[in-house]
Amino acid sequence: MKRVYVNEKWCLGCHLCEYYCAFAGTNETDMARALKDIKINPKIKIEEHGDISFAVSCRHCDEPLCVKGCITGALTKKDGVITIDKERCIHCYTCILCCPFGAVSPSEDGAIQKCELCVKNSAGVPQCVRGCPNAAIVFEERG
């Protein structure tokens, strides 16, 4: 299955992935209109310290602890993609505590949010990958 992989070696810490991610979530057509004067809350986040930086988003684990921990069945794995059903989320944040990567976070409406590989928005393909200027984030099939 194709997944988003990040390569710390090529990450410039430019944070563009975060903005493309936030933009993808809005389903707007113009980024300036969508993100002007907004503090973004992206599903991919840059971790950085000194000269080292890399992007972190959901790994879509083979044995996902967040799905295991979800008490309402809001998190499910479908065709390899772990998705969230916001209607069922009761904001208990067990998944946030479970995720060893810190890839799950609360959204503005209280329900949790996580990378769903842009399958649910109008973009269709992961926008962090498309927006990365140095191919540090790739969307590919690996063994």
Next chain:
Amino acid sequence: MAVDYIYPDYEIVRNYDRCITCRVCERQCANEAHRYLEDENKMICDDAKCVNCHRCVSLCPTKALKIVKTDHCFKDNANWSGKTIKEIYKQAGSGGVLLSSMGTPENYPVYFDKILLNASQVTNPPIDPLREPMETKVFLGSKSQTVRRDANGRLITDMPPHISLSMPIMFSAMSYGSISYNAHESLARAAEKLGILYNTGEGGLHEDFYKYGASTIVQVASGRFGVHVDYLNSGAAVEIKMGQGAKPGIGGHLPGKKIVGDISKTRMIPEGSDAISPAPHHDIYSIEDLRQLVFSLKEATGYKKPVIVKIAAVHNVSAIASGIARSGADIIAIDGFRGGTGAAPTRIRDNVGIPIELALASVDQRLRNEGIRDQVSIVVGGSIRSSADIVKAVALGADCVYIGTSALLALGCHLCRSCQTGKCNWGIATQREDLVKRLNPNVGYERLVNLVSAWQHEIKEMMGGMGINSIESLKGNRLMLRGVGLNEKELEILGIRHAGE
């Protein structure tokens, strides 16, 4: 201090309606031209720090930025231009030689733009390269001038060493030190993939790149940095650099602060020591001396590698080329006055040397007149900007061209001409680790392959149009060229007729 103030040449224009304060401009500018005001949630910029490299413009996700030439001006003066005045202020303040990078931006005639190509109509059919075979392969080196047979009448086929190229293009010399590790890796991998060669420049060959040896020209320049027998034998050819188009008669100087880590190791000089390439080779003061070095290098490489001698195009280039051909060199590389550089004194770059088109035509003619054209191949460089320039160069008599600036542009260079600062925002002309990583060789190599492949398609199209199906048939075929707006003398030197003739 205020009396030293020079208004910046370029202004950064930010469309605040579109700026979402993502701060990518700030993070990506090594010159620190952009700044974020936390309390106002607003980006501001300092035009004086901007070198107009377009890194911020290219990465801005909302296209909120552009760079414009300032309309601030001095009083109109056809003699004392603003540029001249500013240079005087700069030198009055510093007392130093003005430094510049890349090829000269001055408005000298570009002869390639005054030469037009022929095409077949009616009586000799053009060829469609998509439907018929079209050969762009070239071999560089000394050609046999006679057919020799052994006692049994069989052909003797022991040729002098040659370079085989899939098309008449090579990447010109850019040293590891002047450009980054990742830029070198991109060039090496692209050359291998394309079946052409790249050139180490005079900084030696990084140990990681010996595996691309078959696609490498190893250079020996006046500083002899990084030269040892394994280095010489690792490449497909050895190039002796006598001169460079951007700075004929001038040596090089890589400051000690750039001689760190791998660069010090590759150049075989202590960390922190200045890498000074003398203006002359101190052991070459005549063609005979040059011949000694040519044969020393051939001896060191077992006569298996062709030797290239690279010179800058200067006034008596054809006489020099004739001498080089007789020195035993297999290939002559000529670099025109528009050639690029990582740093050169501005006055030298902008005032010394001659146009490559004229140099090429006169060298080719001279060698033909002397009956020694087959002894050497000719490679020309110094601002080859497109496939059309290549076709014209080949028709003027070149066997192959060197491309440097075009290759750097493919890697992301925006010709801001600030290489000498070492703060290249595109990760090319820098050794700062955080900047070098901006050039991902996986991306860079692919872009180089794209560019050169595209040019190959175009070369085939142009050849096909002329009814020529092999690049060898185009070489020196000046009947395929016509000049426009050129005077008698220029046409005579170029050896071409005027359009309409």
